[in-house]
Amino acid sequence: MTNRRTILGLVGMGAATVAGGGLLSGCSREPGPTGTATNADAASAVVPDFKPVQLVQPDIKGTPPVADGYVRYPAKTVAAITEKPGTSGTPIKATTPWWGPPPPATGQNAYVDAVNAALGVPVEFSVQDGNTYSEKVNAMVGARDVPELLVIPGWDIARIARFSEGAHVLFEDLTPYLAKEKGANYPMLAALPTAAWKDSVWGGKLMGVPFPTDSPFPYALFHRKDLAEAAGVADPTNLDELYAYGTKLTDPGKGVWAFGDISAEVQQALGVPGSQQGWRKNPDGTLVHKYETPEYRQAIEFMIRIHRDGLMHPDLAGSKGGDANALLRAGKVVCWQGGLGVWRGLQRDETRVNPTFNLQPIKVFGAAPGQQPVRWQGTPGIIWTFIKKGLGQARTEELLRVLNWTAAPFGTKEYELREYGVEGTHFTRAADGTPVTNDLYTKEYANQFGFLGGRPAVIVGGADLPNYAQDFLAWANDAIRYAEPDPWAGIKVETPTKLASITQPTVDKMTDIERGRRPISDLDAVVTEWRNTGGDEAREFYATVLADNGR
Amino acid sequence: MSAPPAVEAPVRPRTDPPPPRNARRLRDRLRRDWPLLVMVAPAFLLVLVFHYVPTLGNVVAFQDYNPFAGANPFEAFLYSEWIGFGNFEALFEDPSFWDSLRNTLAILVFQLIFYFPLPIMLALLLHSVLSPRLRAFIQSVVYLPHFFSWVLVVSFFQLMLGGAGLLAQVVRDAGYTPPEIMTNPDTFIVLVTSQAVWKDAGWGMIIFLAALAAIDPTLYEAAAADGAGRWRRLWHITLPGLRSVIILLLILRLGDALNVGFEQFILQRDAVGRQAAEVLDTYVYYRGVVVQQYGIGAAAGLFKAVVGLVLILAANKIAHRFGEQGIYQKS
Numbered sequence: 100m101t102n103r104r105t106i107l108g109l110v111g112m113g114a115a116t117v118a119g120g121g122l123l124s125g126c127s128r129e130p131g132p133t134g135t136a137t138n139a140d141a142a143s144a145v146v147p148d149f150k151p152v153q154l155v156q157p158d159i160k161g162t163p164p165v166a167d168g169y170v171r172y173p174a175k176t177v178a179a180i181t182e183k184p185g186t187s188g189t190p191i192k193a194t195t196p197w198w199g200p201p202p203p204a205t206g207q208n209a210y211v212d213a214v215n216a217a218l219g220v221p222v223e224f225s226v227q228d229g230n231t232y233s234e235k236v237n238a239m240v241g242a243r244d245v246p247e248l249l250v251i252p253g254w255d256i257a258r259i260a261r262f263s264e265g266a267h268v269l270f271e272d273l274t275p276y277l278a279k280e281k282g283a284n285y286p287m288l289a290a291l292p293t294a295a296w297k298d299s300v301w302g303g304k305l306m307g308v309p310f311p312t313d314s315p316f317p318y319a320l321f322h323r324k325d326l327a328e329a330a331g332v333a334d335p336t337n338l339d340e341l342y343a344y345g346t347k348l349t350d351p352g353k354g355v356w357a358f359g360d361i362s363a364e365v366q367q368a369l370g371v372p373g374s375q376q377g378w379r380k381n382p383d384g385t386l387v388h389k390y391e392t393p394e395y396r397q398a399i400e401f402m403i404r405i406h407r408d409g410l411m412h413p414d415l416a417g418s419k420g421g422d423a424n425a426l427l428r429a430g431k432v433v434c435w436q437g438g439l440g441v442w443r444g445l446q447r448d449e450t451r452v453n454p455t456f457n458l459q460p461i462k463v464f465g466a467a468p469g470q471q472p473v474r475w476q477g478t479p480g481i482i483w484t485f486i487k488k489g490l491g492q493a494r495t496e497e498l499l500r501v502l503n504w505t506a507a508p509f510g511t512k513e514y515e516l517r518e519y520g521v522e523g524t525h526f527t528r529a530a531d532g533t534p535v536t537n538d539l540y541t542k543e544y545a546n547q548f549g550f551l552g553g554r555p556a557v558i559v560g561g562a563d564l565p566n567y568a569q570d571f572l573a574w575a576n577d578a579i580r581y582a583e584p585d586p587w588a589g590i591k592v593e594t595p596t597k598l599a600s601i602t603q604p605t606v607d608k609m610t611d612i613e614r615g616r617r618p619i620s621d622l623d624a625v626v627t628e629w630r631n632t633g634g635d636e637a638r639e640f641y642a643t644v645l646a647d648n649g650r
Numbered sequence: 651m652s653a654p655p656a657v658e659a660p661v662r663p664r665t666d667p668p669p670p671r672n673a674r675r676l677r678d679r680l681r682r683d684w685p686l687l688v689m690v691a692p693a694f695l696l697v698l699v700f701h702y703v704p705t706l707g708n709v710v711a712f713q714d715y716n717p718f719a720g721a722n723p724f725e726a727f728l729y730s731e732w733i734g735f736g737n738f739e740a741l742f743e744d745p746s747f748w749d750s751l752r753n754t755l756a757i758l759v760f761q762l763i764f765y766f767p768l769p770i771m772l773a774l775l776l777h778s779v780l781s782p783r784l785r786a787f788i789q790s791v792v793y794l795p796h797f798f799s800w801v802l803v804v805s806f807f808q809l810m811l812g813g814a815g816l817l818a819q820v821v822r823d824a825g826y827t828p829p830e831i832m833t834n835p836d837t838f839i840v841l842v843t844s845q846a847v848w849k850d851a852g853w854g855m856i857i858f859l860a861a862l863a864a865i866d867p868t869l870y871e872a873a874a875a876d877g878a879g880r881w882r883r884l885w886h887i888t889l890p891g892l893r894s895v896i897i898l899l900l901i902l903r904l905g906d907a908l909n910v911g912f913e914q915f916i917l918q919r920d921a922v923g924r925q926a927a928e929v930l931d932t933y934v935y936y937r938g939v940v941v942q943q944y945g946i947g948a949a950a951g952l953f954k955a956v957v958g959l960v961l962i963l964a965a966n967k968i969a970h971r972f973g974e975q976g977i978y979q980k981s
Contacts, residue, residue: 237942241717243726260942265718351822354814413813416833416921431814599941604746607924616835616923 147282185220792852
């Protein structure tokens with residue numbers, strides 16, 4: 100592509116490749132484990148018997164697996180746990196992720212101290228940046244140096260090679276404590292959905308406490324509806340309209356660009372497969388990866404237009420340095436794909452300084468009028484809390500009682516303390532009784548306790564988010580109609596290292612094509628390279644997993 | 651068989667034999683130097699624990715390292731399977747490794763030509779400034795960026811030269827299309843070198859300023875008395891005075907050749923693409939750390955170290971040929 104590369108290429112790197120490869124082959128083998136899979140259907144024997152704890156009837160029903168919604172706050176909350184879970188007085192070390200500014204440490208954090216007082220045992224948190232969490236966890240797990248409670252999101256687990264092997268070395272097997280009827284000892288944990296528990300089984304043993312997803316969607320196409328309405332632009336209902344939406348809202352002179360990253364949303368509008376990071380089972384039983392589909396090519400072509408015509412914010416055009424949320428808050432970006440988890444906090448915090456701020460997901464649409472989109476689905480559990488191995492029965496039971504406390508559902512006093520902090524310190528009550536949080540809450544709350552022990556998922560609005568539950572359920576109950584069936588659902592698949600190692604280089608090449616650094620005609624070559632360097636092997640692996648499970 | 655000695659050895663008194671000479675000398679030296687040894691001990695321990703012991707971890711370059719094998723991390727090394735040169739084979743078969751090596755070498759050569767001389771020039775210029783206050787002010791200003799993190803430096807460049815930055819807005823206001831400075835892979839090498847110059851050229855000149863200060867001022871006075879102008883004095887006094895420092899730093903830079911940086915490249919990698927911005931350190935991160943193929947990461951690290959060693963030996967040899975001291979000499 101450039102002269103310097105060509106010149107240096109001639110210096111002899113190519114020759115060295117041939118020489119090096121030839122000399123070393125034949126006396127060694129390639130490193131890395133091959134993938135494994137655990138059939139979670141067979142895991143029923145080790146998960147707790149499900150006993151729901153529902154204290155308040157929902158105002159809006161979610162279509163499963165979308166959680167139910169609550170518009171009104173219960174007039175009276177109840178105490179679900181009568182005895183303090185902590186008995187030893189020995190501080191508990193816990194590491195959790197957080198996608199926001201770091202909160203003050205335990206001892207200087209009124210929220211954490213209040214919950215600790217209720218627990219009867221102090222939990223000392225190490226809150227780490229969620230964006231770089233996998234690096235921290237990789238190092239901790241690789242060095243076999245883990246805290247008593249370690250929270251790991253599923254997407255970070257996917258990056259840990261041999262995790263299913265490491266889990267048994269590092270973490271306590273919870274089967275003897277929670278399997279079947281023993282779950283009744285921890286009733287709040289037993290009220291977590293069974294699908295999420297089955298997702299917590301590695302190698303036939305119950306290894307972690309799940310944080311169930313409140314909706315199965317990894318993304319939504321969010322936009323600043325207030326800005327779009329002010330510009331008189333209607334919500335797009337197909338890709339042509341999305342492009343027109345982009346051209347109308349982009350105004351570089353004012354420093355405003357329509358889009359941040361929207362590529363996954365464009366792919367879903369076109370029906371690109373997304374199961375197990377891009378696989379689809381054809382009606383004839385064969386497997387195809389998204390890179391091999393015409394829909395994916397169309398998605399790339401659409402994104403090329405977006406980049407070429409300057410509709411994406413330059414700071415976000417593939418840069419790690421750009422902060423999409425900050426640009427969205429500042430009105431410099433109008434629309435981008437975001438995880439649904441970001442919605443509540445962003446809307447609540449921003450409304451305090453800008454009452455007109457209105458973040459909304461755009462109703463799901465297909466690529467063209469009448470064309471069906473797909474919605475990719477995540478797993479039933481999205482984050483897990485693991486207990487360090489070898490702490491002894493008494494300590495493990497104490498930790499499980501703490502996790503039981505932190506799993507208390509909506510309508511309990513424990514839930515209120517966990518989610519809103521202390522009345523008068525972190526929140527005040529609106530006329531209808533709903534907690535309205537303040538700046539101290541925003542500073543101190545990093546969902547420290549929410550990540551521990553999961554919680555039965557609910558969608559809750561409130562006085563500071565008056566339409567949140569309605570808007571969420573309206574969008575999600577519509578979107579769930581397009582959920583893509585996942586042939587591997589319920590099977591815990593550990594990606595082969597070879598596939599993991601070619602993923603990033605291939606994504607980089609696709610990004611090069613999207614950004615116009617490589618021509619679209621290179622797409623076929625990139626796909627062929629992907630197939631030859633591990634893609635075809637992965638196809639075989641995923642097909643075998645299906646066959647082994649009789650699917 | 652040798653003949654018996656012609657002269658009998660003198661009879662020694664029957665006492666304990668004296669300690670061997672070497673041991674006595676060692677004991678004397680220990681008694682004499684113990685304060686120095688105590689002073690050095692912590693540094694020695696630090697180097698031992700944090701440098702030499704971790705170096706042993708390089709064995710994973712020849713293993714399919716499994717951190718969960720055995721009962722503890724040490725046993726993990728013992729029980730991981732030996733796979734010979736499998737990691738190196740995988741490394742050398744990977745086209746992106748060669749891309750990253752090419753990029754690293756290109757950046758190294760480019761920076762040796764366009765960056766390395768700049769601190770020297772800066773030092774010479776600053777040395778010629780007579781007012782001490784002005785000199786101190788300029789020094790402080792050019793040192794300052796060294797203390798900024800790469801995140802800050804890249805953000806600063808983004809704000810100034812990015813597509814939504816100051817320059818682009820001015821150009822746009824004037825009715826023209828702004829140039830792509832931060833996202834152009836073909837000029838990325840110039841961009842990263844400019845960033846490195848902005849950040850570290852001022853810091854790099856400190857050592858040259860020190861060397862300049864060590865040059866005997868009477869040489870200048872004598873030369874001036876002999877009628878030498880500014881350029882003559884620069885050529886015959888200043889530059890020879892700096893020569894040994896320049897060569898020393900050049901050799902050290904070569905020894906560190908394949909470490910062109912990590913943060914600067916990982917931050918801008920997506921903006922210009924892997925083909926332009928992947929260097930060995932980012933390659934190790936993506937191939938070794940992210941997917942936990944520690945063996946391949948270690949193999950790439952060993953490769954880097956061997957290349958660095960060869961370069962430093964060669965550069966030192968060349969320095970000796972030219973009559974310079976280099977960084978070490980054969981005793």
